[in-house]
Each structure stands twice: as structure tokens, then as C-alpha cells.
Amino acid sequence: MTVDDPGPALFGRERESRRLAELVESTRRRGGALVVRGEAGIGKSALLRQARRLAVDLDLLILSATGTEAEARLPFSGLHQLVRPVLGRAEELPGPQRAAVLAAFGMAPGAAPDLFLIALAVLNLLAEAAAGAGALLLVEDAHWLDPPSAEVLAFVARRLEADPIVLLAATRDGYAGGLGAALEQLRVDRLDDASAGALLDARAPGLAEEVRRRLLAEAAGNPLALVELPIAASRRGAEPPEPLEPQRRPLTARLEEAFAARVSGLPEAAQALLLVAAVNDGDALAEALAAAPAVAGAAVAVDDLTPAVDAHLVDVDRTTIRFRHPLMRSAIQQRAPLAQRLAAHAALAGVVGGQADRRVWHRAGACLGPDDVVADELEEAAQHARHRGAMVTAVAALQRSGQLTVDPGRSADRLLRAADLAVDLGRYDVVGGLLREAEARGLSFAQQAQRLWMESSFGDGLRDQKTGPAALAEVADRVAGEHGGVRLAMRLLNSAALRCFWSQAGAEARDRVVAVTESLPAEADDPDRLAILAFAAPIERGSVVIEGLRRISARAGADAQTLRLLGSAAVIIGAFDQAEACCAASLADLRAQGRLGSLTRALAALAWCAAHQADLSAGVPAAEEAAQLALETSQPLFFGIARAAAAVMAASGGHSDRAVALAAEAEQRGVAAAVRPVLATAQLARGRGALAEGRYADAYGELRRMHDPGDPSFHVGLRCFCLTDLVEAAAHSGQRDAVVEVVFDLEAAGRRTSSPALHAGLRYARAVLAEDARAEALFREALNAETSRWPFSRARTQLAYGQWLRRQRRPVESRAPLRAARNTFDALGTAPWAERARQELRAAGEASRVRPVPGRDELTPQELQIAQLAAQGLTNREIGQALYLSHRTVSTHLHNIFPKLGITARAQLHAIVGEITSW
Incomplete structure (x- = not known):
């Protein structure tokens, strides 16, 4: 079978064909995704066509879409193409999901939906x-999908x-990101030589040996080249082609030349139609026929496409015109004079006048220089894209708007937006x-401040280290004082505070961030203000933040984003109960x-709180989900935090090997960027793991590092919350005197x-380290x-108290606190x-058997989370x-959960999961 042949066999593709067949045949048992990757013309489409034929035989529903370079700016165009046949079922979706997907396709009004809600x-x-x-x-040319469609499908x-x-x-x-990222390839x-020779002989039989040898060398095993280059050679006549230098002329360029040569021999009307089709952002035949006369300078008709069809350049039916290969589209655009390309865009702008977003992009394509009218229309298109949840498209529209804006200041403003x-x-x-484009226009101070905030915002301020927290605070002070930009000042201060938290800023820098923050005209319990103070000065302003959180918690009506922000602030100052309440809400x-x-x-944040409190039932699923979502939303710092928190919980549960592996994974993320909270939490995991195994001296050594300002795991705020672990290790390893300095x-x-x-x-440390005369009090x-x-x-305090009582030869009195501690540890799952x-x-003279908790260790984090939600009565x-x-994925997980828990009915979940999650 050749690239265009619909037959069942492909030359040299037995391995690939078998892999796709296995995947398609498994569809009714399980799902999956596979990205078929390779160079242009390598036969990817042929493999997908083969998979389609098998799906037809299996009577599967087949949905397909093809990305095109011209449509890459039309938000959700590829996704709409794929789901259009089943879009009628949108009425069966929950209300928010239905509204989101219809808004994305421009089929219903509404607030801008989040991309992930559309994806769900x-x-x-x-x-x-x-x-x-x-x-x-089936998705052809996925590298040219519009970005919103690619993200949803990924x-x-x-x-x-x-x-x-x-x-x-x-x-x-050669195309990074998009649908291919993070999926199996x-x-x-x-x-190989034998398969290439067989394909060439099937498509161009009877070639002279010298011509055949040269064509095989030039094609270098590329199936499309083996099909197209013999056609190009035949058009040059019977003379053998001149020797080629592949390293100077890439195969893609030679294929484009071959296609361009076939176009150049066509009548002018056909060439005009092909050019219009190549620059169009759709495949409607009527649009090409309507716009082509402006390029040809004469009337055209559908019959004018016959030579192009005969030359195997395009396929035409009653409504569409499609290129046989994407390289044909690019070859046609590259060979066309600039004036003709501009004319084609201008003509298409008139043809699609009723579709504002398409019209403006064609108008922009027809611009030779700045044009404020088109720039204004592109700004409107950006706003429209935002309302549909297509943020990538909005960015592209604003960028092009800025490029076409005459006034440099206004141009810079659009580029900054x-x-x-x-x-x-x-x-x-x-x-x-x-930002580089905007800077070339010249920036005002306020615009420079915007640029500075954007540069400092990535990686929570750690990607760009050129500007320190104090310098950001100075700019914020000036922006607020001279320009009234309080919101921008808050943004800059937030970036400065995050740098203080994630890295090791000095006291002077932290003090300056606090001073500027407190000078702004914001309420004392303003959530942004509280978060900045918590991240910049968790000790110095910890009480201020706690009091602000209490005042806010007394009021109702906070939105989810505010609650999340307040929860993060509460974590940093060690108010874990408030943090859990805010984040959970x-x-x-x-x-x-x-x-x-x-x-x-x-x-x-929930996982981090749970790690410190050994709330494994809530924390383990939260950490796992946070880690997966962090990868999906490109937040590596929070992947590191989630993995480090999971390591602490694994250590608390006595799973030392898993704790070590998770801590190492977290540390790999933290070391490269010197992310101290990640390194500190990973160090806590190692220390608690050593405690769990009774290696107290090792635990002391690991945990003491967190209190050494010269150690990468030292963190001025987070070290405050690990004192119990350090003191427990010190008390059991002969380091009581050494730990006093840290406690002081x-x-x-x-x-x-x-x-x-x-x-x-501190209360635990005072009691454990006290002399016997003062210890009991x-x-x-x-x-x-x-x-x-x-x-x-x-429970740890009860355990230490019971141990002290027994050492004081008071075994009967020791039993009550020891018994209470045991029961709590059992309920939490902290087996060591x-x-x-x-x-x-x-x-102390009391027998104590282990109380098994059914299914705790058998369930994966996601299974535990699903079991908890099902036990609450959720469908x-x-x-x-x-x-x-x-x-259906949830149903499959529940099917696996029931035998692990030894139950047969959903109604039994409440009792079992309640035992797993209770204290």
C-alpha cells in the first residue's frame, strides 16, 4: 500500500500497524491515547486511515478532525470539528458543563468558561x-490544532x-507542546532499503536503474518522497536528475519544490483558486470560488479546479476543497508573490464578512503596515475569544493588534495586556x-512596572532572579504613590513576598516588603494584604495574619479564590485548622x-497541613491529586510540595521505602531552583522516616539541618512547625543539651x-526536656x-507523658495516656x-493487640478519594x-475498590470508610 492507496497493507509498517490495531481492537475493554509522530510525508496519515478501516469493521463510532495552519487562530475550531456529530448530546451534560462547551463554540452566551471545565x-x-x-x-495534523482544542484534547x-x-x-x-505533550508516542x-525499493517499484515501475538509484537516495526512505519525486522527475523529462546534496536541501523543501512545480504548470484560474484555498482558514469551496476572481483578475468556475484534481493536489466535492498533503498548502503560499497573498486575504475578508473573527484575521493578513482600524477590530476579537475561554487565541489577537497599532504607547499597552x-x-x-516587542515601543514607568511584575511572576518569582524582593517593593511603593496603581503595587508585592517564601531573603528585604504593604490603602483584613504579610514575614506578622483570618472567618460570602488565598496564608503561619477550613471550603x-x-x-496546602498533622486519609489523596494537577497546569513548585508532603505522610504511616523515593523526587524539583520549602519538607520526611524506624540519632541529624541557616533546607518559617519531631529525636538519642539552643x-x-x-x-519541647520536678506540670x-x-x-504528647510516668515507676497512671495515644495513632494510621x-x-502491664483497619493500605490515593466521596452519598x-x-472511570474504580475493602455493596462504604478516616 502506498501513501494514497486505500488498500490494507503498508510497505515496511508491520510494527506500527500492529500497535494501532491492538489499540483499536481493545477499545471496548479499555481506552487509551497514542500520538503517531514523524517527519512530513512519513506515512502517519496512512496509518490512521488503516486504523479507521478497522474501526469501521468493528462498528465503532468514528469522530475525526484535521488541524490546519490557517485555522490555528480560530478558537476551538478543531474541537468543534471533532465533536460536531455528537454535540446534540450536550443537553445531557450538567448545567455548568453544558454552558461551558456551548459558550466555547459560540453557540450560547455566558461568562468566560475555564478551559478545564470545557475539557470536562x-x-x-x-x-x-x-x-x-x-x-x-482520529486527529490528523495535530500540531496545527488551535491551542485551545489541543489543550482540551490532551x-x-x-x-x-x-x-x-x-x-x-x-x-x-519539530512541533513542541500541543496534543503530543505527555502522551504515549x-x-x-x-x-528500510527493501521497503523503500518495493514502494518505489510499485508506484513508478520500469525506471532506469540509474534514475531508480538516485531517487531512492534522494527520498531516503520517506514514503511521500518516493511517491512524489518520480512524478517531478518525469516532468523534467527523460534525463536523469542531477546529483543532489541532501544536507544542503532538506527533504521537506524538496517536496515543497515538487508540489510547487506541479502548481506552476496549471492554468492561472486554477492557480488563483489554489492560492485562495491555501491562505483560507476554512475549506469551503464556495469561499474559494467567491474570492479567487480578485486574485485571478477574471471570473473562475469550479471546473477550473479540474487540472489541480488531476494533478493529485486537491480533493474537491460539492462543498469542500482539501489539499492532499499539508506541504502543498505551504508550497503554494511560498511560491506566490506577496501582492497575490495580500489580495487573497483581502478577498477572503470580504467573502467571510458575516464571521467577524475570521474576517479580522484576513484583514490583518492583508495589511502591509500599521492600521488602527484593523488593530481595534483585533482587540474586539481578543475580547470575544476571552469570553469563549480561548485565552491563547486572545493573546494572539492582542499581539497582532499591538503590532498594527500606530501610536507606540497604545501599541505597547496592547502588547503588555x-x-x-x-x-x-x-x-x-x-x-x-x-515583553521584548513592547519594550521596542518605549515604555512609561507604569508600563515598566507592569513588565517587571510579569517577569517576576513565573515560578512564583524564582524563574527570574534579576530583581530581588526589596527592589520589587520599591517599584510597588512608587507605582502606588505616584501613579495610584494600588492593584499593580499589590501584584508586585505579592511577587516579592513569594520570593521571600520560596527562597531565602534577608531580614532587611522582608522588612521592606512588609513596610510598603502596610503603607498601602488597604483594609487590615484584606486577603491580598494578609497573604503578602504571611509569605514575607510569617513570624513577625504571624499574629496579625491570624487575627485577620479570624475576622474574615466571622463573615460569610468569601469566594473560592479568596478562600484559597487565605488558606495558603494560614498554612504559612502555622494555623493549620484555619488553613484546612479555608482550603476545603x-x-x-x-x-x-x-x-x-x-x-x-x-x-x-491541604496536603501540607495533613502531612504535619498525620491526617493520612485526607492528605494522601490531596497530595496525589495536587501532584497530578501540578503537572497538568505546569506548576512544578507545587508538584514538589505535593510530593514532599506525600513523603512525610508515607513516613508517618511507616512506609519508609516510599517516603525515601518521594522525598528524592521532591528534592530533585527543589534543588535546581533552590526552593527551600520543598527541600525543608523533604528533609522533614527523612527525619520522620528515621523516627518511625527508631533510628533516633539519624532522625536528629536529618531534622537538625532544617535549623541550620547555612543548609539549603533551612526555612525561617517552616522550621517552626517541626519542633516536636526534632525534640523527640533529641530526647531518644542523647541530644537533649544540643537541642536546647534551637528551642531557645x-x-x-x-x-x-x-x-x-x-x-x-514549644509546649511539647518544654515538657519533654524539663527536669523531672517540673515535667509533670x-x-x-x-x-x-x-x-x-x-x-x-x-497523641505524641500523651505518648511522651506515658513514657515519663512509666520511667517514674508509675505504670498504672501511665496506661491512660498511653492507651489514648495508641487509639489515636491507630485511627490516624501512624503505625510506628x-x-x-x-x-x-x-x-506498663497492659496487653494491647493491633487493631486492623480494613483496606487502608490496599487502596490507591485516588481510590481512597473516590471511596470517601461515594461514602458521602455522591453519585x-x-x-x-x-x-x-x-x-464510567469512577464506576471502574469502585469496581476495584469493593473487593479490596471486602464489601459487595455501595451502602457498606460509609461504615468502612468512616473507620478508615475517623480519628
Whole structure:
């Protein structure tokens, strides 16, 4: 079979054909996604056609789309092409999802939907459509999909495992990102010599040996070249081609030349039609026929395309004109004079006048220089794209608007606004290019401040280290004072505060950030203000932040983003109960709104709190989901935090090997960027793991590093919350005297902040390190403190108190605190500490058997999360909506969960999961 042959066999593609056949044939049992990657003309489309034929034989639903370079600026055009046959089922979707997907396609008004909410809607739409027979999704030229479509389909592809859907996408080498990123790849290489010779002989039999040899050398195993180059050679006549130098003339260029040569021999009317079709952002035959006369200078008719069809350049039916290969489109545009390309765009702008977004891009394509009218229209197109949730398209429209704007200041403003949108997308490369374009126009001070904020915003301020926190604060002070830009000043201060948190800023820089923040006209409990103070000065302003959080918590009506921000602030100052409440309250709305970037941060904060409190049932699923979403939303710092928190929880549960592996994975993320919170949390995981195994000296060595200012894991704020671990290690390893210095330092910090986590650790340290004469009173003081919401901390104090009582030869009195500690450790799943309490109880004369908790270690983090939600009474659809999974994937997980928990019915989940998650 050749590139264009519909037959069943492909020369030299047995391995690739078998892989695709296996995947398509498995559709009714499971789903999956595969990206077929290779150079232009390598035969990717032929493989997808082969898969389509098999899907027809299996009676699968087949949905397909083809990316085109001309349509890459039309938001969701590729996605709409794919799902159009099943879009009628959108009425079956939950209301927010239905509204999101219809708004994305411009079929309904509404607020700008989040891209991930659109993606969830598409996932459920496809899952419903495939429920009967299964479905095959085919995406040709995926590298030219419009970016919103590519992002949605990538999201869907990562979640197809349990649905009867297979997605196959063909993408060309040299294109990064898009649908191909993070998905399984099937590399299609050039044909071997035997297969190449067989293909050439099948398509061009009877060639002279010298011609055949030269063509094989020139094609170098590329199937399209083996088909097209003999045609080009035949057009040059019977003379053999001249020797070629492949290293100077890339194969793609030679193929484009071959296509261009075939076009040059066509009548002028056909050439005009092909040029219009090549620059068009659609494939409508009527549009090409309507616009071509302006290029040809004469009337044209559909029959004028016959020579192009005969030359195998295009396929034409009653409504469409499509190029046989994408290289033909680019070859035609490259050979056409500039004036003709401009004329083609201008003509198409008139033809598609009723479609404003398409019209403006063609008008822009017809501009030779700045044009304020077109620039204004592009700005409107950007706003329209934002309302549809197509932020990448909005960035492109604003960028082109800025390029076409006459006034330099206004041009710079539009380019900066484009960069601002690109910041939200996490596109550092795009932001950099836009900022360079804006700077070339000349920037005012206020615009320079905007540029500075954008440069400092990536990686929470760690990617760009040219401007320190103090310098950012100075700019913020001037922006607010001289230009009234309080919002921009807050943004700059937020970047400065994050740098203080993630890296090690000096006291002078932190003080300057605090001073400028407190000088701004903002309420004392303004959420942005509180977050800046927490990140910049968690000790010095910890009490201020806690008081502000209390005032806010007394009011109702905070939105999800505000709650998430407040939760993050509470984490940093050690108010874990408030942090959990705020973050947990934000989750439902963040999920419903599709704000996965903020959801990642909320989950990471929850996981971090849970790690310190050993709340494994809540924390392990939160950490796993945060890590996965961090990869999906390009937030590597929060991937590191989530993995480090998971490592602490694994250590708390006695899974030392997993803890070590997770800590190493987190540290790999943290070392390169000197991300101290990640390194500190990974170090805590190592220390707690050593504690769990009874290696107290090793634990002390690991944990002591967190309090050494010269160590990369030192963090001025986070070290305050690990005192219990350090003191426990010191007390059991003969390091009581050595740890006193650290405790003394943190006592001083405690006089400046009311941080609950710090003061819980200080109460424990005072009791454990005290002389016997004072110890009992200090233990009672620690246990009388309000610690009901801190069960792990309270149980550790009870264990230490019981141990002290037994050493004082008071075994009967020791049993009550030891028994209480054991029960809490059992409920939390912190097996090493539970076993330690049992050993002490046995030494105190009381037998204590292990209480098994069914299924705790058998369930994966996601299974535990699904079981918890199902136990709360949520349906599979509701669980899927919450976790961004199809309801069929949820059903598959529950099918696996039941035997692991030893149950047979959903009604039994509540009791079992309640036992797993209770304290």
C-alpha cells in the first residue's frame, strides 16, 4: 500500500500497524491515547486511515478532525470539528458543563468558561457517545490544532483509560507542546532499503536503474518522497536528475519544490483558486470560488479546479476543497508573490464578512503596515475569544493588534495586556517575546512596572532572579504613590513576598516588603494584604495574619479564590485548622469552575497541613491529586510540595521505602531552583522516616539541618512547625543539651507570633526536656491546651507523658495516656507510633493487640478519594465532576475498590470508610 492507496497493507509498517490495531481492537475493554509522530510525508496519515478501516469493521463510532495552519487562530475550531456529530448530546451534560462547551463554540452566551471545565464537558460528552459501541477519535495534523482544542484534547486523552474510547493523533516532528505533550508516542521512522525499493517499484515501475538509484537516495526512505519525486522527475523529462546534496536541501523543501512545480504548470484560474484555498482558514469551496476572481483578475468556475484534481493536489466535492498533503498548502503560499497573498486575504475578508473573527484575521493578513482600524477590530476579537475561554487565541489577537497599532504607547499597552493574559496561561516563552516587542515601543514607568511584575511572576518569582524582593517593593511603593496603581503595587508585592517564601531573603528585604504593604490603602483584613504579610514575614506578622483570618472567618460570602488565598496564608503561619477550613471550603467551587491552577494550590496546602498533622486519609489523596494537577497546569513548585508532603505522610504511616523515593523526587524539583520549602519538607520526611524506624540519632541529624541557616533546607518559617519531631529525636538519642539552643531560638519566635503549630511544638519541647520536678506540670499544661483539632500532636504528647510516668515507676497512671495515644495513632494510621504506644503499654502491664483497619493500605490515593466521596452519598456523575473524571472511570474504580475493602455493596462504604478516616 502506498501513501494514497486505500488498500490494507503498508510497505515496511508491520510494527506500527500492529500497535494501532491492538489499540483499536481493545477499545471496548479499555481506552487509551497514542500520538503517531514523524517527519512530513512519513506515512502517519496512512496509518490512521488503516486504523479507521478497522474501526469501521468493528462498528465503532468514528469522530475525526484535521488541524490546519490557517485555522490555528480560530478558537476551538478543531474541537468543534471533532465533536460536531455528537454535540446534540450536550443537553445531557450538567448545567455548568453544558454552558461551558456551548459558550466555547459560540453557540450560547455566558461568562468566560475555564478551559478545564470545557475539557470536562467534552470528556463526558464523548463518554456518553461512546457508551454503546465504543469510539475511535482520529486527529490528523495535530500540531496545527488551535491551542485551545489541543489543550482540551490532551486533557481528555489523559483520562480515557476506563472509557471505551481510543484517541489517535498524528503530529509532525519539530512541533513542541500541543496534543503530543505527555502522551504515549509511536515514532514512525523512514522505511528500510527493501521497503523503500518495493514502494518505489510499485508506484513508478520500469525506471532506469540509474534514475531508480538516485531517487531512492534522494527520498531516503520517506514514503511521500518516493511517491512524489518520480512524478517531478518525469516532468523534467527523460534525463536523469542531477546529483543532489541532501544536507544542503532538506527533504521537506524538496517536496515543497515538487508540489510547487506541479502548481506552476496549471492554468492561472486554477492557480488563483489554489492560492485562495491555501491562505483560507476554512475549506469551503464556495469561499474559494467567491474570492479567487480578485486574485485571478477574471471570473473562475469550479471546473477550473479540474487540472489541480488531476494533478493529485486537491480533493474537491460539492462543498469542500482539501489539499492532499499539508506541504502543498505551504508550497503554494511560498511560491506566490506577496501582492497575490495580500489580495487573497483581502478577498477572503470580504467573502467571510458575516464571521467577524475570521474576517479580522484576513484583514490583518492583508495589511502591509500599521492600521488602527484593523488593530481595534483585533482587540474586539481578543475580547470575544476571552469570553469563549480561548485565552491563547486572545493573546494572539492582542499581539497582532499591538503590532498594527500606530501610536507606540497604545501599541505597547496592547502588547503588555497580551503578556498579562499569557502569564495566566503559564507561557513564559510567549510572555518574554511580547515583553521584548513592547519594550521596542518605549515604555512609561507604569508600563515598566507592569513588565517587571510579569517577569517576576513565573515560578512564583524564582524563574527570574534579576530583581530581588526589596527592589520589587520599591517599584510597588512608587507605582502606588505616584501613579495610584494600588492593584499593580499589590501584584508586585505579592511577587516579592513569594520570593521571600520560596527562597531565602534577608531580614532587611522582608522588612521592606512588609513596610510598603502596610503603607498601602488597604483594609487590615484584606486577603491580598494578609497573604503578602504571611509569605514575607510569617513570624513577625504571624499574629496579625491570624487575627485577620479570624475576622474574615466571622463573615460569610468569601469566594473560592479568596478562600484559597487565605488558606495558603494560614498554612504559612502555622494555623493549620484555619488553613484546612479555608482550603476545603474552596474546593467545590474551584472544581465546578474548572480553575485547576488554583485547585492545585488549594490541594497542595491541604496536603501540607495533613502531612504535619498525620491526617493520612485526607492528605494522601490531596497530595496525589495536587501532584497530578501540578503537572497538568505546569506548576512544578507545587508538584514538589505535593510530593514532599506525600513523603512525610508515607513516613508517618511507616512506609519508609516510599517516603525515601518521594522525598528524592521532591528534592530533585527543589534543588535546581533552590526552593527551600520543598527541600525543608523533604528533609522533614527523612527525619520522620528515621523516627518511625527508631533510628533516633539519624532522625536528629536529618531534622537538625532544617535549623541550620547555612543548609539549603533551612526555612525561617517552616522550621517552626517541626519542633516536636526534632525534640523527640533529641530526647531518644542523647541530644537533649544540643537541642536546647534551637528551642531557645524558637521560644523567641513564639513571643512574636501566636502560631498554633509553633506553640504546640514549644509546649511539647518544654515538657519533654524539663527536669523531672517540673515535667509533670508541663505535660499537663500541654495536654490541657485546646488541641482537639490537632490529634497527632496531642497523641505524641500523651505518648511522651506515658513514657515519663512509666520511667517514674508509675505504670498504672501511665496506661491512660498511653492507651489514648495508641487509639489515636491507630485511627490516624501512624503505625510506628501506635506500635511504640503498645510497647509502652505492655511494659506498663497492659496487653494491647493491633487493631486492623480494613483496606487502608490496599487502596490507591485516588481510590481512597473516590471511596470517601461515594461514602458521602455522591453519585458516580457527581464524583466524576468533582475529580475531573468521566463517571464510567469512577464506576471502574469502585469496581476495584469493593473487593479490596471486602464489601459487595455501595451502602457498606460509609461504615468502612468512616473507620478508615475517623480519628
